[in-house]
Amino acid sequence: MVEITTRNWLKMIEGALVDKAIEILMEGLVDKVDAQVKYVLGFEHEFETMKENLKTLQSYLNDMEKHKDKYKTVEDASAKLRELIYRIDDLVVDCQNRVDYEKMKNSYSSSISPRGLYFRNQVGKKLAEINREIVNMRQNLNIVAPTVSLYKSEELSSSGSGRVRWTSDIFNEYQTVGLAEDTRILKRWIIPCNGSLHLIGIVGMGGVGKTTLAQKIYNDRGVTSCFDMRIWVCKSTFDELEIMKSILQQLKKNDHGSDRNVLLKRIHEALSNKKYLIVMDDVWSIDDGWWKWISGGLPKSEKQSSCVIITSRNEDVVKRMGVKEEQIHRPELLSEEEGWLLFCKVAFVSSKGKCKDTELERVGKDILRKCGGLPLAIKTIGGLLSSKLQLLSVWQPISEDLPQIFADECNSHDSLLATLQRSYDELPLKLKRCILCFAIYPEDYEIEFDQLANWWIGEGFVYQKGKKIARKMALECLSELISRCLVEAVRKRNYDGRVYSCKMHDMIREMIIKVAKEESFCSLDGNNANIATIHSRRLGVTNETLLQPLDGNSKLRALLLTKANCIGFTRKVALAKVKTLRVLDLSHIKFEKSSEFCENDMWRWITSLKRLGYLSFQDVANLTKLPRSIKKLWGLQILVLAECKNLKQLPRSITSLPKLIVLDVGNCTSLSYLPLGLSKLSHLQELYGFKIPDTTTPNACHLRDLKGLRELRVLQLDVMDGSMIEEDELTVLEQFQQLRMLIINAGDRKDEIFLERLEKLSPPKSLEELYLRHFCGNTTPAWIAPELLDRLQYLCIEDSNMLQHMSDRFRGSEGNKWKIEGLCLKFLPKLEETWEEIKSAMPRLKYVEVSHCSSVKSFTCAVKNIGFWRKPEEENEELEEPDAASSMEEHHESYRRIDVDESVH
Numbered sequence: 001m002v003e004i005t006t007r008n009w010l011k012m013i014e015g016a017l018v019d020k021a022i023e024i025l026m027e028g029l030v031d032k033v034d035a036q037v038k039y040v041l042g043f044e045h046e047f048e049t050m051k052e053n054l055k056t057l058q059s060y061l062n063d064m065e066k067h068k069d070k071y072k073t074v075e076d077a078s079a080k081l082r083e084l085i086y087r088i089d090d091l092v093v094d095c096q097n098r099v100d101y102e103k104m105k106n107s108y109s110s111s112i113s114p115r116g117l118y119f120r121n122q123v124g125k126k127l128a129e130i131n132r133e134i135v136n137m138r139q140n141l142n143i144v145a146p147t148v149s150l151y152k153s154e155e156l157s158s159s160g161s162g163r164v165r166w167t168s169d170i171f172n173e174y175q176t177v178g179l180a181e182d183t184r185i186l187k188r189w190i191i192p193c194n195g196s197l198h199l200i201g202i203v204g205m206g207g208v209g210k211t212t213l214a215q216k217i218y219n220d221r222g223v224t225s226c227f228d229m230r231i232w233v234c235k236s237t238f239d240e241l242e243i244m245k246s247i248l249q250q251l252k253k254n255d256h257g258s259d260r261n262v263l264l265k266r267i268h269e270a271l272s273n274k275k276y277l278i279v280m281d282d283v284w285s286i287d288d289g290w291w292k293w294i295s296g297g298l299p300k301s302e303k304q305s306s307c308v309i310i311t312s313r314n315e316d317v318v319k320r321m322g323v324k325e326e327q328i329h330r331p332e333l334l335s336e337e338e339g340w341l342l343f344c345k346v347a348f349v350s351s352k353g354k355c356k357d358t359e360l361e362r363v364g365k366d367i368l369r370k371c372g373g374l375p376l377a378i379k380t381i382g383g384l385l386s387s388k389l390q391l392l393s394v395w396q397p398i399s400e401d402l403p404q405i406f407a408d409e410c411n412s413h414d415s416l417l418a419t420l421q422r423s424y425d426e427l428p429l430k431l432k433r434c435i436l437c438f439a440i441y442p443e444d445y446e447i448e449f450d451q452l453a454n455w456w457i458g459e460g461f462v463y464q465k466g467k468k469i470a471r472k473m474a475l476e477c478l479s480e481l482i483s484r485c486l487v488e489a490v491r492k493r494n495y496d497g498r499v500y501s502c503k504m505h506d507m508i509r510e511m512i513i514k515v516a517k518e519e520s521f522c523s524l525d526g527n528n529a530n531i532a533t534i535h536s537r538r539l540g541v542t543n544e545t546l547l548q549p550l551d552g553n554s555k556l557r558a559l560l561l562t563k564a565n566c567i568g569f570t571r572k573v574a575l576a577k578v579k580t581l582r583v584l585d586l587s588h589i590k591f592e593k594s595s596e597f598c599e600n601d602m603w604r605w606i607t608s609l610k611r612l613g614y615l616s617f618q619d620v621a622n623l624t625k626l627p628r629s630i631k632k633l634w635g636l637q638i639l640v641l642a643e644c645k646n647l648k649q650l651p652r653s654i655t656s657l658p659k660l661i662v663l664d665v666g667n668c669t670s671l672s673y674l675p676l677g678l679s680k681l682s683h684l685q686e687l688y689g690f691k692i693p694d695t696t697t698p699n700a701c702h703l704r705d706l707k708g709l710r711e712l713r714v715l716q717l718d719v720m721d722g723s724m725i726e727e728d729e730l731t732v733l734e735q736f737q738q739l740r741m742l743i744i745n746a747g748d749r750k751d752e753i754f755l756e757r758l759e760k761l762s763p764p765k766s767l768e769e770l771y772l773r774h775f776c777g778n779t780t781p782a783w784i785a786p787e788l789l790d791r792l793q794y795l796c797i798e799d800s801n802m803l804q805h806m807s808d809r810f811r812g813s814e815g816n817k818w819k820i821e822g823l824c825l826k827f828l829p830k831l832e833e834t835w836e837e838i839k840s841a842m843p844r845l846k847y848v849e850v851s852h853c854s855s856v857k858s859f860t861c862a863v864k865n866i867g868f869w870r871k872p873e874e875e876n877e878e879l880e881e882p883d884a885a886s887s888m889e890e891h892h893e894s895y896r897r898i899d900v901d902e903s904v905h
Contacts, residue, residue: 079520080133080137081137082519082520084130084133084134086555087126087130088130089460090580090611091123091126091127091130093460093582093611093635094119094123094610094611095123096635097610097611097634097635097659098119098634100634100635100658100659101634101658103658177334177338177341177342177345178334178335178338178341178342179209179212179213179216182213182329182331183213183216183217183220185329186200186202186213186217186309186329187217187220187222187223189327189329190217190223190226190277190307190309191222191223191226196300196301196302196305196306197295197298197300197305197306197307197308198305198306198307198308198327199307199308199310199321199322199323199324199327200307200308200309200310200323200327200328200329201309201310201311201312201315201318201319201321201323201327201328201329202214202309202310202311202312202328202329202330202331203311203312203313203314203315203318203328203329203330204313204330204331205313205374206313206376206416206506206507207374207375207376207377207416207505207507208331208333208374208375208376209331209375209376210281210282210311210312210313210331211281211282211311212375213311213329213331214279214281214309214311217309218230218232218277218279218309223277224277226275226277227275227276227277227306227307228274228275228276229251229270229271229274229275229276229277230276230277230278231247231250231251231276231277231278231279232250232278232279232281233246233247233278233279233280233281234281234282234443239288239290240260240289240290240293240294241258241260241263243290243294244260244263244264244267244294245263247267247278248263248266248267248270251267251270251271253266253267253270254266260293264293264294264297265297267297267298268297268298268299271298271299271306272299272301273299273301273304274299274304274306275304275305275306276306276307277306277307277308277309278298278306278307278308278309279308279309279310279311280308280309280310280311281311282311282312282506283310283311283312283314283317283318283321284312284313284314284317285314285317286317286320286321291321295308295321295322310323315328332373333372333373333374334373334374334375334378335373336365336368336369336373339368339371339373339378340364340365340368341353342375342378342379342382343364343367343368343371343378343381343382344364344382345382346378346379346382346383346386346485347364347381347382347383347385347386348386348390349386349483350386357390357392359392360390360391360392360395363392363395363396363399364385364395366399367381367385367395367398367399367402370399370402370403370419371419374416376416376505376507376508377416377419377420379485380419380420380423380484380485380486380508381398381402381419381422381423382485383423383483383484383485383486384398384422384423384426384484385398386483386484387426387480387483387484398422398426401422402419402422403418403419416507417507417510417511417514420507420508420511421511421514421515423484423485423486424486424511424512424515427484427486430461430462430477431477431480431481433456433461434452434456434461434462434474434477434478434481435481435486435487435512436512436515436516436519436521436522437452437455437456437461437538438487438504438509438512439509439512439513439516439521439522439524439530440522440530440538440539440540440558440560440562441530441540441562442529442530442540442542442562442563443506445562445563446490446491446501446502446503447501447502447503448500448501449474449475449478449499449500449501449502451560451585451587451616452474452478452502453470453471453474453475453478454583454585454614454616454638454640454662455558455560455583455585455614456470456474456477457470457471457474457613457614457637457638457661458558458582458583458612458613458614458637458638459557459558459582459583459613459614460582460613462474462477469661469685469713470637470661471662471685471686475498475499478499478502479499482499482502486504486508487502487503487504487508488502488503488504488505489501489502490502490503494847494849494868494870495794495821495822495824495846495847495849496794496822510528513528520535520537521537521538522536522537522538522539523535523536523537523539529544530545531545531546531549532545532546532547532548532549532550532553533549533550533553534549534550534551534552534553535553535555536550536553536555536556537555537556537557537558538556538557538558538559538583539556539558539559539560540560540561540562541559541560541561541562541563541564541567542562542563542564543563543564545564547567547568547573547574547575548573548574549574550574550575550577550578551574551577552574552577553574553577553578553580554578554579554580555580556578556580556581557580557581557582557583558581558582558583558584559575559581559583559584559585560583560584560585561585561586561587561588561589565588565589565590566589566590567586567589569598569601569602569605570598570601571601571604571605575605576601576605579608579609579610580609580611581609581611581612582611582612582613582614582635583612583613583614584606584609584612584614584615584616585614585615585616586616586617586620587616587617587618587619587620587640588618588619588620589617589620590620590621590622591620591622591623600627603626603627603629604629606633607627607629607630607632607633608632609633610632610633610634610635611635612633612635612636613635613636613637613638613659614636614637614638614640615633615636615638615639615640616638616639616640616641617640617641617644618640618641618642618643618644618664619642619643619644620644621644621645621646622646623641623644623646623647624646624647624648625647625648625649625650625651626641626650626651626654627651628651628652628653629653630651630653630654630657631651631653631654631656631657633657634657634658634659635659636657636659636660637659637660637661637662638660638661638662639654639657639660639662639663639664640662640664641664641665641668642664642665642666642667642668642688642689643666643667643668644665644668645667645668645669645670646670647665647668647670647671648670648671648672649671649675650665650671650674650675651675652675652676652677652699654675655675655676655677655678655680655681656680657681658683659683660681660683660684661683661684661685661686661711662684662685662686663681663684663686663687663688664686664688664689665688665689666688666689666716666718667689668689671689671691672691672693672697672720673691673693673697673700673701674690674691674700674701675699675700675701676699676700676701676705677701677705678701678705678706678709679705679706679707679708679709680708681709682708682709682710682711683711684709684711684712685711685712685713685714686712686713686714687706687709687712687714687715687716688714688716688743689716689718690703690706690715690716690717690718691718691720691723692717692718692719692720692723692724692725693722693723694722694723694724695724695726702726702729703717703725703726703729703732703733704726704728704729704732706732707732707735709736710736710737710738711738712736712738712739713738713739713740713741714739714740714741714743715733715736715739715741715742715743716743716744716745717742717743717744717745718745718747719744719745719746719747719749719754719774720747721747721749723747723749723754724753724754724757725754725757725758725761726757727757730757730760730761730762731762733761733762733763733764734762734763734764734765735764736764736766737764737766738766739763739764739766739767740766740767740768740769741767741768741769741770741771742763742767742769742770742771743770743771743773744758744771744772744773744775745773745774746758746772746773746774746775746776747774748774748776749776750776750802755776755777758775758777758781759777759781759782759783760783761781761783762783763783763788763789765788765789765790765791766791767789767791767792768791768792768793768794769792769793769794769795769796770784770789770792770794770795770796771796771797771798772784772796772797772798773797773798773799773800774799774800775797775800775802775803776800776801776802776803777802777803778802778803778804778805779803779804779805779806779807780797780803780805780806780807780810781807782807782809784806784807784809784810785807785809785810785812786810786812786816786817786818786819786841787809787812787813787816788809790816790819791819792818792819792820793819793820793821793822794820794821794822794823794824795820795822795823795824796823796824796825796826797824797825797826797828798824798825798826798827798828799826799827800827800828800831801829801830802830803828803830803831804830804831804832805831805832805833806833806837806841810841811837811840811841812841817841817842817843817844818841818842818843818844819844820842820844820845821844821845821846821847822845822846822847822848823838823842823845823847823848823849824848824849824850825848825849825850825851825853825856826849826850826851826852826853827851827852827853828852828853828855828856829852829853829854829855830855831853831855831856832855832856832857833856833857834856834857834858835856835857835858835859835860836858845871846870846871847868847869847870847871848861848868848869848870849866849867849868850862850863850866850867850868850869851863851865851866851867852864852865
């Protein structure tokens with residue numbers, strides 16, 4: 001047999017690039033595998049033949065793609081080749097997983113096991129079948145091999161050739177202009193709020209800024225001071241049951257049940273004798289009677305005036321809801337001056353919104369005129385140009401290609417979609433793959449970054465490059481999509497803008513769904529809802545999703561529960577026969593109390609998914625254990641079990657997962673220890689919820705047993721009753737030279753022996769973020785000091801009823817001060833530090849968040865409830881004003897959303 005490297009036989013197939021979909025599929029395959037891993041296959045000739053055949057098809061179809069309107073054959077050929085690329089990718093992953101498994105088992109030898117021989121035999125058969133299909137495609141197209149090779153390098157080209165909606169109340173002041181007069185008019189209508197229930201309408205075409213205006217009003221201090229309760233509802237296609245549940249959730253009331261009368265009564269009781277403001281955003285129809293039902297149950301009192309704001313593209317709908325003509329506001333398109341200001345804010349973000357080139361300004365204003373004054377078009381094209389070089393030769397072709405957007409609804413829709421399509425076409429290939437994932441989410445869904453990142457990693461859309469880990473790559477992808485104005489951040493951390501969740505404008509999502517259909521990325525029905533079919537590749541499951549149409553499906557790669565907590569799994573359902581999944585997110589799923597049999601069936605199915613890269617059972621209340629057969633998931637990279645309150649143990653076989661990079665058992669309160677042998681997970685980068693056991697627990701993994709985890713970037717330590725750090729474990733942490741984030745949940749332990757051991761810990765100097773919670777010492781541990789943690793950028797201390805002072809070492813010396821830029825102090829009622837002491841110890845401080853720290857003195861922000869301080873703009877021009885609405889969304893679990901810089905210091 002001929003010995004070749006995995007990288008070599010991937011290079012043999014990298015030439016298979018046809019249309020943009022096939023480029024997306026192929027991009028990065030070579031980078032996914034370790035160049036040093038060798039695999040004995042003996043099929044070098046077959047791979048070389050496949051590469052040459054695919055290169056020939058690529059060059060032919062690329063030429064035909066220019067005239068595909070004349071050649072229906074090329075569309076069919078591209079679709080067939082796309083299927084072929086998926087199969088090649090599956091073969092690559094199978095081989096990768098086999099390599100990693102055998103490497104962990106140290107089973108490389110001159111002899112091959114029977115299973116190994118069988119696997120090699122199957123690889124040979126699949127290669128031969130693939131080559132036969134390529135030959136048939138060539139013959140059917142009557143292709144003559146080109147004389148010029150079109151082999152592409154790894155640096156690939158970045159270009160390529162229904163209605164859904166979700167909104168939130170978060171308002172981004174920076175990327176808005178021209179709303180002053182609109183705001184003044186609406187406030188004049190709202191603040192008097194005469195009458196029992198005041199109705200106001202905001203009507204206009206898509207992209208004109210209706211939701212943005214409603215967000216501004218909703219967050220305006222003058223408006224909010226007039227109301228006791230505020231509620232934001234994105235109507236879209238919700239029925240009255242979902243609307244009522246959404247209202248109750250925002251009122252922090254019981255939303256369980258499906259009896260509409262009961263739910264409406266709860267709403268009425270919660271709002272009675274209260275002044276309330278409700279925004280009904282993106283209303284399209286009231287034909288099903290939902291508004292009559294909801295409005296009939298809202299309390300109406302002359303003494304407690306309230307207001308409902310309705311946004312819609314349809315003026316007739318607003319009037320039928322009861323809004324009077326004189327109470328309908330129609331936002332105008334932006335003037336040329338306002339449009340140019342918005343354009344510059346986005347396109348010239350690197351120069352703080354200033355255009356310094358007169359020729360570029362001329363082209364920019366040509367582009368602006370084509371945007372027709374629509375804010376969405378201006379922001380999206382500005383976002384596209386912000387990623388380009390500021391050169392006339394780059395901007396001019398974009399200007400010439402843009403369609404003119406007309407200022408009326410019937411003509412603007414198609415031209416706006418074409419403009420948005422241009423922004424998609426200009427995305428790098430990896431971003432195209434990532435943004436298409438938004439197509440599977442339902443219209444009322446707030447998308448968590450953690451889930452997106454785990455999906456992208458699990459399916460191979462992003463992966464580690466050099467020292468930059470996959471999660472860092474995922475965050476960079478989302479950040480770039482946001483900077484291009486294709487995705488909007490909903491919740492983010494004020495200190496550094498780290499995104500926790502995001503959303504997408506309805507017009508952009510309409511364009512993304514159109515592309516997803518064309519590229520067979522997922523299956524959608526006539527209403528653009530994600531559905532299950534025999535051809536589905538990716539599926540977001542809601543309570544309305546029917547899974548039986550998956551019968552016979554051999555393509556499904558990703559399945560995520562979005563708005564469902566039950567899938568009715570048994571061994572007989574169609575899903576049980578699907579074996580191709582790479583991503584499975586069953587967060588919040590509920591097993592029936594007497595469903596152990598079905599749960600076992602589910603685990604048998606899951607452990608048969610040989611290509612599974614991401615598995616989540618987050619917040620599954622009655623999950624008590626994992627089966628030993630979990631070790632069969634050779635390709636598993638991410639395992640999330642966070643918030644499984646009844647999870648009592650993990651099998652030792654979990655230490656046999658060769659590719660695992662993330663293990664999350666944070667907030668699993670019934671779990672008392674992790675199994676011995678975790679150090680075998682040599683690729684592990686993030687470990688959340690490591691339980692420090694007591695000294696007598698058998699088969700428990702102790703802190704000293706983690707020494708082999710040299711790749712660890714994030715570590716969360718959980719202290720429990722009985723936990724003890726041994727003397728020989730005090731220096732273990734300093735060996736993690738890649739560690740960037742350390743979280744210590746100290747468990748409110750007050751015994752002196754434990755506190756003394758905690759005081760003697762030695763974290764690595766590489767730390768950039770540190771979280772200390774439930775610590776019961778009177779002063780901070782001595783190792784929290786600038787000379788020991790000289791790279792620390794963010795410090796969070798919270799939930800301590802004992803802490804009174806920072807240690808003397810915390811304050812540093814004249815020549816050795818903290819480099820910390822962000823500080824968070826929460827629920828520290830006895831802390832007696834002064835603002836002057838904090839500022840003296842942290843001269844680089846840019847952002848401070850304080851909450852329930854009633855004993856601190858002379859702070860320049862609120863300390864009893866929630867207060868924020870940000871370095872003044874003149875001292876720190878790069879920082880924006882704090883977004884209080886965003887900050888209010890931050891919670892105690894925020895440390896689990898990470899962004900760690902892998903650069904070598």
